[in-house]
Amino acid sequence: MPLLQVTNLRKSYGKHTSVDGISFEIEQGRCVALLGPNGAGKTTTLRMLAGLLQPTSGAISFDGSHPGMDYRRALGYLPQAPAFYGWMSGMEYVTFAAKLSGSGSKEAASMAATAIERVGLTQDARRRIGGYSGGMKQRLGLAQALVHRPRLLLLDEPVSALDPLGRREVMELLRDIREETTVLFSTHVLHDAEEICDDIILMNRGLIAEQGALSQLRSKYSLPVIRMRTEKNDGALKWLETLASKPFIVEARLSGDGAVFNVSDVEVARRSILQEAASLDIPLLQFEAGSSTLEDLFMKVVGA
Amino acid sequence: MKSVWVFYQKEMLELLRSYKLLWIPVVFIILGIMQPLTTYYMPEILKASGNVPPGLLEGYVIPGAATVMAQALGQYGSMGMLVLALATMNSLSGERYSGTVEMVLVRPLTPATLVIAKWAALLTLLMIALGLGAIAAGYYIEQLIGSLSWSTVLAAASIYGLWLLCAVSMTLLFSAFLRAPVAAFLGLLLTAGLALAHSLLPSWLDWTPAALPDLSAQVLLQAGSVSLVGPCLSAGILILICMGGASLLIRRNILPN
Numbered sequence: 003m004p005l006l007q008v009t010n011l012r013k014s015y016g017k018h019t020s021v022d023g024i025s026f027e028i029e030q031g032r033c034v035a036l037l038g039p040n041g042a043g044k045t046t047t048l049r050m051l052a053g054l055l056q057p058t059s060g061a062i063s064f065d066g067s068h069p070g071m072d073y074r075r076a077l078g079y080l081p082q083a084p085a086f087y088g089w090m091s092g093m094e095y096v097t098f099a100a101k102l103s104g105s106g107s108k109e110a111a112s113m114a115a116t117a118i119e120r121v122g123l124t125q126d127a128r129r130r131i132g133g134y135s136g137g138m139k140q141r142l143g144l145a146q147a148l149v150h151r152p153r154l155l156l157l158d159e160p161v162s163a164l165d166p167l168g169r170r171e172v173m174e175l176l177r178d179i180r181e182e183t184t185v186l187f188s189t190h191v192l193h194d195a196e197e198i199c200d201d202i203i204l205m206n207r208g209l210i211a212e213q214g215a216l217s218q219l220r221s222k223y224s225l226p227v228i229r230m231r232t233e234k235n236d237g238a239l240k241w242l243e244t245l246a247s248k249p250f251i252v253e254a255r256l257s258g259d260g261a262v263f264n265v266s267d268v269e270v271a272r273r274s275i276l277q278e279a280a281s282l283d284i285p286l287l288q289f290e291a292g293s294s295t296l297e298d299l300f301m302k303v304v305g306a
Numbered sequence: 307m308k309s310v311w312v313f314y315q316k317e318m319l320e321l322l323r324s325y326k327l328l329w330i331p332v333v334f335i336i337l338g339i340m341q342p343l344t345t346y347y348m349p350e351i352l353k354a355s356g357n358v359p360p361g362l363l364e365g366y367v368i369p370g371a372a373t374v375m376a377q378a379l380g381q382y383g384s385m386g387m388l389v390l391a392l393a394t395m396n397s398l399s400g401e402r403y404s405g406t407v408e409m410v411l412v413r414p415l416t417p418a419t420l421v422i423a424k425w426a427a428l429l430t431l432l433m434i435a436l437g438l439g440a441i442a443a444g445y446y447i448e449q450l451i452g453s454l455s456w457s458t459v460l461a462a463a464s465i466y467g468l469w470l471l472c473a474v475s476m477t478l479l480f481s482a483f484l485r486a487p488v489a490a491f492l493g494l495l496l497t498a499g500l501a502l503a504h505s506l507l508p509s510w511l512d513w514t515p516a517a518l519p520d521l522s523a524q525v526l527l528q529a530g531s532v533s534l535v536g537p538c539l540s541a542g543i544l545i546l547i548c549m550g551g552a553s554l555l556i557r558r559n560i561l562p563n
Contacts, residue, residue: 049561052412053412054408054411054412054560054561055561072414074412074413074414075414077412079409079412081405081408081409083405084405084409085404085405085406085408085409086406086409087316087320087406089320089323089324090319098312098316099409099413101309101312102309102312102313102410102413102414102415103413103414104308104309104414146409
């Protein structure tokens, strides 16, 4: 039985439809990315799942319960721009959050300490949140979402506003968290989704454009492609041009020091190209064979 | 019920850390002390300002202790009310516009919980401020003018406090769906409108909460029997409507955009 089952969920504001009848399921223990460009309806969807917005129509069923049942106790939620009480300390806020989710005082204090430690804020736990950096606030947001050990974690763009370092930290945390609970997070960066997720739901303009397991989508949309880049020297560039006339190459696109070949057989093409490169002593910079055209799919959906 | 308590504790901590729990009672104490002081030292003040027509000061009689107490409580109707409205206006509106309410209401608690906790915290603040203010005023009256019956002072202050609580509740209601300054303005406007309507048509509107300030003074002056049932009942109903309305409206306005 899926942990979360969403059927025909719609949300419209007057004439404008933000989410236009989407259906999906989330299995227990999976990590699901809600992917799509800005304005696709990701945030609206998450807010409806979190019970903050009333859907115009459609049903949300949690763990097989009747649609409309209150499942907020089992929910952890981190909004896009988490706002805290600046006059509280990090520890106070997480304890407060645990108490609001129904824990007793002592229990809440120990749960909060665990969650704070988990996100690496122990050093700063006694400081006022007002003085936290963006990355620290995001980690505090994760701590408050995790503190009551929710069964489903909803995260809205958890890494989008962070610098590369903060992004790295939060992604590592997510990788860790996904081991023990079900995670649904939204992002507009395909790379983030590919990095840690099992499943992808690709949204555009309020509709689901494509959904499924990442591995499945990868093979579904993968074309036999070889991408290469060499150093900029004449010999290497000439060699790339000569490659275009090989029998196993269906289509060649050359651009400066790089080339993309659509091939008939990746195995054969890879072997013969690499052998040739080695024997001719070609200064290869990059060689990529096979799939990873999810990006193309994403761009197609976004561009459409 | 437990989450009301948790949220109430958070509210009180916020009042404390934002110093509201300090400066609002101080304002009330100053307002309370001003009345007996100015009343008692009025002849001196007038003399110091010079050119007082002769004979004016001979006729000056310091009013009775109860009258001064009633006047002192009356001070809270304007300045005190303004201070309370300013303290209330951000209560729900600030949480909505900053986004903190989104993270609170995603947890298993109802909007009513939030409103009740906020209201209870404001009631606590009001009781502390008004209580200290009345005690300070009463102390100076006892020292300078004459003795007071403290039980009557308690009764009168409670009645006056109920009127202030009505204003606070109305501001809280507006704060649930409007921006803070607008909420304070409308809360005060509505309170002033009620008071004005009552002063224009006292006999028609003597059952409304706006009759409470007058009743409070009558209790102090022990001017015959006072019928409290109508105004208290209508004040209670008004407060309940405000809280119910605030709960419903905040449900719809969790996200300000």
